[in-house]
Amino acid sequence: MNLDIKVPMGWFFLITGLIIAGYGEFIADPIIYQQRSLGYNVNLYWGIVLAIFGAGCLFFRNKGNAEK
Amino acid sequence: MTINLSTFLPLAEITPSKLLDVNWIDYLVLLIYFGFVIGIGYVLKKQIHGTKDFFESGKSLPSWICALGFIGANLGAQEVMGMAASGAKYGIMTAHFYWIGAIPAMVFVGIFMMPFYYGSKARSVPEFLRFRFDEKTCAFNAISFAVMTIFSSGISMFALAKLLEVLIGWNFHLSIMISGVIVLAYIFMGGLTSAIYNEVIQFFLIVLGFIPLSFLAIKKVGGWSGLVTKLNEIAATNGFQAGSYTSTWKYTDLPSHNAMGMEWVGIAMGLGFVVSFGYWCTDFLVVQRAMAAESMSASRRTPIIAAIPKMLIPFIIIIPGMIALALANTAGSGFELPKNAEGIDYNMTVPYLLAHFLPNGMLGLGLTAMMASFMSGMAGNVTAFNTVWTYDIYQSYIKKGASDEHYLWMGKMATVFGIVFSMGAAYVAAQFSNIMDMLQLIFAFVNSPLLATFLLGMFWKRGNGHGAFFGLLSGTTAAALHHGLSLPVGCAWGFKGGWLAHPIGVAPMHLYPSEMAQNFWTAIWAFGTCLTVTIVVSVLTRRNKQDAQLVGLVYSLTEKPKEDSSAWYKHPMALGIVVLAAAACLNGLFW
Numbered sequence: 001m002n003l004d005i006k007v008p009m010g011w012f013f014l015i016t017g018l019i020i021a022g023y024g025e026f027i028a029d030p031i032i033y034q035q036r037s038l039g040y041n042v043n044l045y046w047g048i049v050l051a052i053f054g055a056g057c058l059f060f061r062n063k064g065n066a067e068k
Numbered sequence: 069m070t071i072n073l074s075t076f077l078p079l080a081e082i083t084p085s086k087l088l089d090v091n092w093i094d095y096l097v098l099l100i101y102f103g104f105v106i107g108i109g110y111v112l113k114k115q116i117h118g119t120k121d122f123f124e125s126g127k128s129l130p131s132w133i134c135a136l137g138f139i140g141a142n143l144g145a146q147e148v149m150g151m152a153a154s155g156a157k158y159g160i161m162t163a164h165f166y167w168i169g170a171i172p173a174m175v176f177v178g179i180f181m182m183p184f185y186y187g188s189k190a191r192s193v194p195e196f197l198r199f200r201f202d203e204k205t206c207a208f209n210a211i212s213f214a215v216m217t218i219f220s221s222g223i224s225m226f227a228l229a230k231l232l233e234v235l236i237g238w239n240f241h242l243s244i245m246i247s248g249v250i251v252l253a254y255i256f257m258g259g260l261t262s263a264i265y266n267e268v269i270q271f272f273l274i275v276l277g278f279i280p281l282s283f284l285a286i287k288k289v290g291g292w293s294g295l296v297t298k299l300n301e302i303a304a305t306n307g308f309q310a311g312s313y314t315s316t317w318k319y320t321d322l323p324s325h326n327a328m329g330m331e332w333v334g335i336a337m338g339l340g341f342v343v344s345f346g347y348w349c350t351d352f353l354v355v356q357r358a359m360a361a362e363s364m365s366a367s368r369r370t371p372i373i374a375a376i377p378k379m380l381i382p383f384i385i386i387i388p389g390m391i392a393l394a395l396a397n398t399a400g401s402g403f404e405l406p407k408n409a410e411g412i413d414y415n416m417t418v419p420y421l422l423a424h425f426l427p428n429g430m431l432g433l434g435l436t437a438m439m440a441s442f443m444s445g446m447a448g449n450v451t452a453f454n455t456v457w458t459y460d461i462y463q464s465y466i467k468k469g470a471s472d473e474h475y476l477w478m479g480k481m482a483t484v485f486g487i488v489f490s491m492g493a494a495y496v497a498a499q500f501s502n503i504m505d506m507l508q509l510i511f512a513f514v515n516s517p518l519l520a521t522f523l524l525g526m527f528w529k530r531g532n533g534h535g536a537f538f539g540l541l542s543g544t545t546a547a548a549l550h551h552g553l554s555l556p557v558g559c560a561w562g563f564k565g566g567w568l569a570h571p572i573g574v575a576p577m578h579l580y581p582s583e584m585a586q587n588f589w590t591a592i593w594a595f596g597t598c599l600t601v602t603i604v605v606s607v608l609t610r611r612n613k614q615d616a617q618l619v620g621l622v623y624s625l626t627e628k629p630k631e632d633s634s635a636w637y638k639h640p641m642a643l644g645i646v647v648l649a650a651a652a653c654l655n656g657l658f659w
Contacts, residue, residue: 003111005133005265012104012269013276016097020429023093032427037284043429046280050433053276 006061014054021047088235088423094432101436105254108265112258118472122259122479123455124191125360133268135373138357140267143274144224144445145438148385153414155389158328159299159313160658163382168340171375171651173348175644178372181349182358183629184526186367188620193352194460200525200621202533202612208540210460212514213352214453221449222493228442235419244494251446252487256480260360263447270440277437278384284425285391298394316658329582338588342595346519353452364629368640375647379654392417454482516591517543517598524602529622535606543598550593554578556586
C-alpha cells in the first residue's frame with residue numbers, strides 16, 4: 001500500500017497534541033488541575049509529548065523516503 | 069479474549085446520567101479522530117483494485133504494522149474495560165491473561181502455525197480447514213465464525229452506545245448509527261488495510277491516553293509500595309491471604325487463597341494452554357492480521373512482535389484498576405468505585421478513573437481512546453466477517469467461478485449488511501441481557517475444540533476430514549454437557565451453568581469456586597474430547613487426503629521455512645525465545 005501509516009498517525013498526534021497543549025496553557029482554568037490531576041498541567045505536558053510523538057512519526061517517514 | 073462479556077450487563081441497568089463533564093475541546097479531539105479515520109479509508113480507496121487488496125491488504129504490509137493491528141484488533145473495549153475491572157476485582161492475577169494466557173500462544177502461532185496459514189495460500193482460517201480436512205469441516209467453522217463475528221460486533225456497538233449514553237448523555241440510537249456509519253465508511257472504502265491502519269492508531273491512542281492516567285493514579289496512591297500496603301489490608305479484610313492482590317502465582321495453591329478463586333493447575337492448563345492457544349492460534353480475527361504481512365517471514369514475526377507490547381499492557385490497564393480498588397478503600401481519597409443494584413460495578417472502573425483524574429482536553433483523548441477501541445472491535449469483526457462470507461460461503465456455495473470484480477463487489481456488500489446485522493445484534497443484545505453470557509459460552513464451546521483440530525491437522529498427517537468434523541461436534545457437545553452439569557458457587561442455574569442438571573431435579577455434578585474456574589475447565593473438557601474423538605475416528609476411517617495433498621499443510625511433510633534475513637532479531641525462533649524469557653521475568657517479578 002502506498003499510504004505510509006506514519007503520515008496520518010504523525011499528523012493526528014501532532015495536531016491533537018498541539019491543540020491539547022495550547023488549550024492547557026492558554027484557555028483552561030488552572031483550577032481544573034487542582035481538582036483532577038494533582039496540580040499538574042497535564043494538558044500542557046502530555047500535549048507536548050503527543051506532539052513530539054507525532055512529529056517523530058513524520059520525521060521517520062521523511063527519513064525513510066530520503067533513504068529510498 | 070476470555071473477558072466475561074456479561075461484565076457489561078450492568079451498563080443496561082445504570083440510570084442514564086452524564087458521568088463525564090465534557091466540553092468543546094473534548095469533542096474537538098473526537099471530531100479530529102473521526103476525520104482521520106474516514107480520511108484514511110478515503111485515501112486507501114484508490115489503492116483497492118481487487119479482492120486481494122480488499123480482503124488481504126494485497127499481502128503487502130510490514131510486520132510491525134501487522135503486529136500492532138494484531139494486538140489492536142484484540143485490544144477492544146471489552147479488553148480495556150474488562151481487564152481494568154478485573155484488576156479492581158482480582159488484582160495482579162489478572163495479568164495471567166497476558167503473561168501466561170497470551171504470550172506463549174502468540175509465540176507459538178508465530179513460530180509453528182503461521183508457516184501453514186501463510187504457506188498454504190489459504191485466504192482464511194476456514195479455507196485452511198478445507199485444504200487440510202474437507203468441505204464439511206470448513207463449512208462448520210465458516211458458519212459458526214460468521215455468526216459469532218456479527219454478534220461480537222453488535223455487542224461492541226451496544227456497549228459503546230450504552231456507555232456513551234451513560235458517560236456523556238448521547239442518545240442510544242444515534243450512537244449506534246454514528247458508530248455503524250463511521251466503521252462502514254472506512255472499511256467499505258479501504259478494506260482490511262483501512263481496518264489495520266486504524267487499529268494501529270487506536271493502539272497508540274490507548275497507550276498514550278492511559279499512560280498519564282496510570283501516572284496520576286499511582287502517584288495519588290503513594291507509589292507501588294503504597295498500593296501494596298493498601299491492597300494487603302483489603303485482602304486481609306476480604307478473607308484472602310495478604311499479598312494475594314499483588315502476587316500472580318504465590319497464592320494459587322488453593323482457590324480460597326486468592327480473590328480469583330483459581331488454583332495454579334486451572335490457570336496453567338485452562339488459561340495458559342487451551343483457552344489462550346484456542347483463541348490466538350485459531351481465531352481468524354487476529355490471524356487475518358498476520359496473513360496480511362508482506363512475506364512469510366514477516367507473517368511469522370507479526371504475533372511475536374505483537375507479544376512485546378502485549379506483555380506491557382497490564383501496567384496501563386490492570387494496575388489502574390488495582391489502584392481504583394485501593395483508592396476506593398482509602399478514607400479521604402475522594403474516589404469511589406461505581407455501584408449498581410448488585411453492588412460494585414467494576415466495569416465502570418475506567419470511566420470513573422477518567423472522570424476522577426483527567427481534566428478536559430486529556431479527557432477528550434481518553435474518551436476518544438475508548439471510542440476507538442469499541443470501533444476497532446467492530447471493524448475487526450466486520451473485516452473477518454466479510455472475508456469469510458465472500459470466500460468461504462458465497463464463493464464456495466452460492467456463486468462459484470464469478471469474476472474478481474464481482475467478489476470485490478460482494479465483499480463491499482458484505483461489509484454493508486455485516487454492519488446492518490451488527491446494528492440488529494446490538495438491539496437484540498439490548499433486549500436480551502443474557503445474550504452476552506450466551507455468546508461467551510459459544511466462544512468457549514467453539515474455539516477450544518478447534519485448537520485440538522488445528523494441532524492434529526498441522527502435526528499429525530493421519531488426521532482426516534471425518535475425524536476433524538466429528539471431533540469438533542463432540543468437543544462442542546462435551547463443552548455444553550460440562551457447562552450444563554456444573555455451576556459456579558453462588559450462581560443460579562441458567563446461563564451460568566447447571567441447565568442440564570436442574571430441569572431433571574439433580575444437583576450440579578460439580579461446584580466451581582468461580583465462573584472463571586468453570587470456564588477454564590469447560591475449555592479443557594472440550595479440547596480433550598475433541599482431541600480424543602478426532603484421533604479415534606481418524607484411525608477408524610480412511611484418509612481422505614494422501615501425503616502429496618498435504619504438503620504445506622502438515623508439519624512433517626512441509627519444508628521448513630527459510631528466513632529472509634540473517635539478523636537474529638528478525639528470526640522468529642530467536643525473537644520468540646527473547647519474548648518468552650521476558651514474559652518469564654515478569655511472572656517472576658510479580659510472583
